[in-house]
Amino acid sequence: MKTSTLTPYAIRKRIAIVLLLTILAVIPLFLSRQPYVMNVFILIFYTSTMSMAWNLLGGMTGQNSLGHAAYMGLGAYVAALFVTKAGLNPWLSMLLSMLIVGGLAGIVFYPCFLLKGPYFTLVSIAFGETIRQFVINWDFAGKATGISLPFGAESFLEFRFMSKAPYYYIGLIMIIGVYLLMRKISKSKFGFALRTIREDEDVASAIGIKPMKYKVYALIVSSMIAAMVGSFYAYYNRYIDPDLMLQSYSVEFVLPAIVGGAAFVEGPLVGGAILITLSEFLRNEFGAILPGINLILYAVVLLVVIRFRPVGLLGWFSESKLKKMIDVKILKKSEKDEEV
Amino acid sequence: MENPIIKVESITKNFKGLKAVSDVSFEIRSGAITGMIGPNGAGKSTTFNMICGYYPPSNGKIFYKGEEITHKHPYEYTNMGIARTFQIMKPLGNLPVVDNVVPSAYFGRYGAKSLKEAREIALDVLNFTGLYEKRKVLAKDMGTPDQKRLEMARALATKPEMLFLDEVMAGLNPAETESAIELIRKINDSGVTIFLIEHIMKAVVSLCEHVIVLHHGEKISEGTPEEVMNDPYVMEVYLGKKGENNA
Ligand SMILES: Nc1ncnc2c1ncn2[C@@H]1O[C@H](COP(=O)(O)OP(=O)(O)OP(=O)(O)O)[C@@H](O)[C@H]1O
Numbered sequence: 001m002k003t004s005t006l007t008p009y010a011i012r013k014r015i016a017i018v019l020l021l022t023i024l025a026v027i028p029l030f031l032s033r034q035p036y037v038m039n040v041f042i043l044i045f046y047t048s049t050m051s052m053a054w055n056l057l058g059g060m061t062g063q064n065s066l067g068h069a070a071y072m073g074l075g076a077y078v079a080a081l082f083v084t085k086a087g088l089n090p091w092l093s094m095l096l097s098m099l100i101v102g103g104l105a106g107i108v109f110y111p112c113f114l115l116k117g118p119y120f121t122l123v124s125i126a127f128g129e130t131i132r133q134f135v136i137n138w139d140f141a142g143k144a145t146g147i148s149l150p151f152g153a154e155s156f157l158e159f160r161f162m163s164k165a166p167y168y169y170i171g172l173i174m175i176i177g178v179y180l181l182m183r184k185i186s187k188s189k190f191g192f193a194l195r196t197i198r199e200d201e202d203v204a205s206a207i208g209i210k211p212m213k214y215k216v217y218a219l220i221v222s223s224m225i226a227a228m229v230g231s232f233y234a235y236y237n238r239y240i241d242p243d244l245m246l247q248s249y250s251v252e253f254v255l256p257a258i259v260g261g262a263a264f265v266e267g268p269l270v271g272g273a274i275l276i277t278l279s280e281f282l283r284n285e286f287g288a289i290l291p292g293i294n295l296i297l298y299a300v301v302l303l304v305v306i307r308f309r310p311v312g313l314l315g316w317f318s319e320s321k322l323k324k325m326i327d328v329k330i331l332k333k334s335e336k337d338e339e340v
Numbered sequence: 341m342e343n344p345i346i347k348v349e350s351i352t353k354n355f356k357g358l359k360a361v362s363d364v365s366f367e368i369r370s371g372a373i374t375g376m377i378g379p380n381g382a383g384k385s386t387t388f389n390m391i392c393g394y395y396p397p398s399n400g401k402i403f404y405k406g407e408e409i410t411h412k413h414p415y416e417y418t419n420m421g422i423a424r425t426f427q428i429m430k431p432l433g434n435l436p437v438v439d440n441v442v443p444s445a446y447f448g449r450y451g452a453k454s455l456k457e458a459r460e461i462a463l464d465v466l467n468f469t470g471l472y473e474k475r476k477v478l479a480k481d482m483g484t485p486d487q488k489r490l491e492m493a494r495a496l497a498t499k500p501e502m503l504f505l506d507e508v509m510a511g512l513n514p515a516e517t518e519s520a521i522e523l524i525r526k527i528n529d530s531g532v533t534i535f536l537i538e539h540i541m542k543a544v545v546s547l548c549e550h551v552i553v554l555h556h557g558e559k560i561s562e563g564t565p566e567e568v569m570n571d572p573y574v575m576e577v578y579l580g581k582k583g584e585n586n587a
């Protein structure tokens with residue numbers, strides 16, 4: 001679209017985006033004394049990014065993996081090992097970790113795509129657990145004790161900071177970057193191949209799409225993002241152990257996408273922001289009263305959302321009167337904005 | 341026949357104990373509309389699926405423009421210029437109609453380079469197949485006639501030379517059948533060779549220059565629609581003198 005043809009709607013939409021980005025950019029300036037709140041933001045950034053990685057495979061391709069914690073954990077381990085054992089630069093280690101985990105996932109997991117539906121999901125759980133068991137028994141990687149990353153002077157090059165703000169900004173860039181990538185994929189030939197495979201593999205084959213090939217591509221991209229998030233996690237917490245790969249964490253990357261709306265590129269973002277804020281709030285408010293009650297409340301909220309909005313919050317929102325109202329009244333959407 | 345576009349050499353398909361198709365041979369003339377008829381369960385779709393690479397024949401060979409394609413994968417057919425529809429419609433239900441056709445424009449022989457180009461091709465094809473007005477409707481929300489059309493639109497958007505249609509008129513009322521016949525003729529006029537399976541005799545007679553009859557997995561007759569209809573054995577099968585299915 002050329003600038004000259006921008007409708008009022010397009011302009012207002014852009015203003016809204018710029019506004020949101022500005023708010024996100026200045027938040028650390030006001031929260032520098034509140035490391036806890038900063039931590040929640042960082043948590044939202046990397047969990048939502050993981051959820052987008054999951055959603056490429058689950059939401060867009062229809063391959064429901066429950067092994068994504070293992071990709072992230074493996075990414076964290078590979079990066080941490082490069083940093084601690086080989087003394088490599090953390091940024092370079094992150095890149096290597098992405099390449100190694102992506103390659104490994106593509107090669108090792110390849111045969112799993114011969115399985116479909118729930119069988120695929122089961123194998124992805126087994127696959128994740130295998131990696132975890134391997135790491136637990138791996139002397140070089142510290143077995144169950146895990147790996148600590150060296151502390152030291154603050155340095156961007158060393159991916160090491162005293163305050164949370166730099167991690168916040170790196171996390172923010174990560175989530176925005178991955179979001180833009182997902183949007184690009186969604187509108188690309190690749191994205192259409194993935195959606196066709198999700199809807200019907202026979203149809204995909206009948207119009208020249210090789211399902212196996214594109215499923216593996218999606219897995220490689222997805223696991224590379226997971227490895228990036230894993231590396232970030234390792235540098236941020238400066239300590240990792242095999243619990244990172246617990247299967248229950250995989251579920252935490254699935255939920256934001258499902259609750260937000262797996263059919264939408266924005267689903268994991270909306271779901272991630274809401275779910276993490278909610279679970280942190282519940283933990284603070286209720287966790288101390290009766291241990292575990294926060295988890296029960298969390299589960300209830302999940303049940304209600306999934307029961308009444310199976311297409312996710314965005315699925316509901318995109319059809320709702322609220323959106324229409326916002327579009328027409330605030331963003332001045334007109335007929336012209338409805339193309340195709 | 342001189343240079344048939346498709347040549348089938350005594351193909352057989354066994355499903356476990358069942359012989360669904362046995363020793364069937366025929367040829368499809370380039371540029372023509374060829375039909376296949378036969379009672380329910382005769383093995384028509386099975387024959388069709390073998391030719392389209394959906395499953396390999398247990399025996400026999402299949403040639404496309406003289407080249408053997410017996411063991412090609414279905415996704416290799418698009419580039420060769422062969423497209424198909426499914427008897428049991430397979431709409432990409434959760435996607436709008438236009439997005440059902442866009443993937444064909446990307447992966448077919450138009451080889452669209454951008455979403456804009458792919459959309460243009462898709463909209464052209466939707467226009468051609470009479471689905472333009474429905475372009476924004478979710479595919480699963482359409483009725484049978486439109487889903488049948490969508491099957492054809494999706495196949496056409498790959499820009500085939502050879503189109504396989506499996507009962508695209510089943511479940512249509514007479515008026516809808518009439519317009520489907522028109523559409524098929526229009527596709528053929530645009531230079532696409534067509535092979536179709538159909539139960540509706542009127543359609544077969546008005547469209548096909550050559551008809552193949554299957555019964556119990558065997559080819560029992562072939563020729564012009566007239567020849568076939570007057571074949572005593574075919575009449576016997578169709579009139580059910582021996583208590584067979586009638587179509
Ligand atoms: N995948 C399969 N596995 C086992 N048996 C099959 C399979 N597909 C078809 N058959 C059997 O093969 C025979 C031929 O079926 P086919 O679908 O080819 O018939 P058809 O002529 O297309 O019939 P219709 O007019 O009902 O579509 C039937 O007895 C059917 O039950």
Ligand SMILES: [Mg+2]
Pocket residue numbers: 384385386427
């Ligand atoms: Mg059939």
